[in-house]
Amino acid sequence: MPRPEIVDLFAGPGGLDVAARDLGYEVTGIEFDQDACDTRTAAGLLTLQGDVRDFGPHKFPNATVLAGGPPCQTFTVAGSGAGRRALDEVIEFVKRMARGEDVRSQLAVLDDERTGLVLEPLRWALEAMRDGRPYEAIILEQVPAVLPVWEEYAKVLSANGYWVAKPKVLHTEQFGVPQTRRRAILVARLNRIVELPSPTHRMYRKGVPRDHGDPRLAPWVPMSAVLDRPAPFEVISNYGTGGDPKSRGRRSSDEPAFTVTGKVSRNRVVGRDGAELPRFSEAEAGILQTFPAGYPWSGRAIAQQIGNAIPPLLGRAVLTAALGTAEDYATGGES
Template sequence: MNSPVTQVRHLEGVRILDLFAGPGGLDVAAHFLGFKSIGIEWDRNACETRYAAGLPTIHADVSLMRETRFDEIPKTVDVLAGGPPCQSFSVAGNGAGRRALNTVKEFIHRLVDGEDEAQIDEDLRALSDPRTALVLEPFRWLIKAIETEGREPYKVIILEQVPAVLPLWEIYAKLLRGGEGRLEGVKYEAEYWELKTEQFGVPQTRTRAVLVARLPGHGAIEPLETTHLPFDLHRRKRNATQADTLPTDSAPTGTKKRWISMAEALDAASKLKDSPVDVSRLRTGGRMKFFIVSNYGSGGDPKNRGRRQSSEPAFTVTGKISRNKVYKSIAEYEAGQSDRFTIPESGVLQTFPHNFPWSGKDQAQQVGNAVPPRLGMHILGKALCGNAPSDEELANANTWPSVSQATTDGLRRLGCGDRGQCPPKSHNVIRSRQKSVL
């Protein structure tokens, strides 16, 4: 087990609690803004990435952590952040969450009104997709902090999800502003928006629903100021033979920069010291030029695969990004000779540092599940500092600091301990010719 002295060292000065932390998109953003965070994550592989990156982590189920281990969260935490799993709400999922939106709204009101939580939990388990209930967890953590002796209400709340969840964020905002029921006497300034990642310098098109709430005293919450132009998703349709020749969007106007392309992001990452991003295979005559064919169909036709050229932003980076096919030329396309993005390259398209230490299994899924750190920096900067990150802070976010093996080992002991409180079966060893070390 971890010694108390080591625990204090890892948890000293922690301000942000990141629920459903994944590999650390928001935590990476917090690091580059000078804030320390701790994440709760149930997936062992994502935890391994976090340990390797030096990010304090508890390997646990968010619900059980709230119910039985709440006192382990440092009392210095005054910011609650979270991106609950979105599969049941996602357009790419089976839509159970979208169909259950009104039901989930009722659950939120039941929680605030003080109904028996055991009955609420039983009713939540009856939903067609149990993951839908996880979107309620941030609100339950807020109530827990308010009702626990020796704790203070979180000063700031930051939530992020797919656009389909925006109606729930609207309900959250109304209840946070009202300060009624179990929130009696605790009122927040609260706003919510739909944000497009390419308008914040992320080299991909991805839309997110974001809520920011803050205790009064810091002024009204202003909308985030975009830094880049939007990418036109409704430009004329193309086929694979056109992909090499289509022009890029028009030049930037006013103070907004043009969106960042895949080629720009990958080329910049490849030039950094000791970068694992090697794009030489994607160059022709010294120039990076390729196009990608999406793993997903569009327009309701699974065979109608979308296409983007290297001079454009990537499609939304999902856990299936490794299935997207990359071609340097029409000849390669016609011959079926495709390439794939590597994990470091996929991470760069999510704006993770080029040398971020991806670890464990299912790394493509880890990348796709994460919040783009650059977007996270804009959200955290506005919520905690009242302004966007500086150019210097954004420039420094390209490279991750090295982490010693001793630190990784210490964080693993902090997060997993004797594994007795980790999610069931998460450390099972698959027996084969060689045994796993974990």
């Protein structure tokens, strides 16, 4: 029996695809960025380079699972904010698409064209329904600001026969990622109950020891557990501060990393005595994102590739909860 197939929109360097491949799925990622495509090629991931807007479900007739993580730059705290300002407009577009309208020619009203890309997974899902071959499962992720869009998606999918787990913001450290990062997740199954993954690790809280919290959950994972550095260190982060030096956060190597972004190299790393140490390398940033050690990062803008990716460990948790392994999924035995 052939392996179940996933088509992954805006696939980036392969965060979700690495997890899917480990679970036995055949995955083809669509990615526009040349650098991310170079990385994917080096990693042996099936890739169609191009603009998601130029393709549709008919290009992948054997895919039964739709996944995607649309570009987040206009929705992030560190980004332009155009997406957050346009949320009401985006939600109205979702409603119009659900009524059968083709809104693509009208997306020019948005301040940043990237904002409209968050609508592409819905276009694919609706086209597949109209073609009489709806996806059996849909898995989407984005930054927390997109949660209201996923909630509107959920209404549309529910009205078309999908069981949709209530979209929710998941904390990556609760799934063993040595980094605090939040992602808004949507999972849906056609005519089948589906749930989001349950945390396996405790939530990180500043000043709360690892061994405190729900004893049924594992402690969160610190940077020191995954990085090969000879001595304890502190990270001084500028993320989310607006450049205000007084707002810079500090975390020790015995805590999870701050959210890894494309600007990770701006974070200072110092010893306990305050001496400057080498800043995180691209390889270390990838490890903090839970990519395999030695992942073949290629092309340029590697830090940006890493920062834009979903951590494979979180991707694995979401895929397992939504689909099970490929063998389970193919036999209908997943929970």
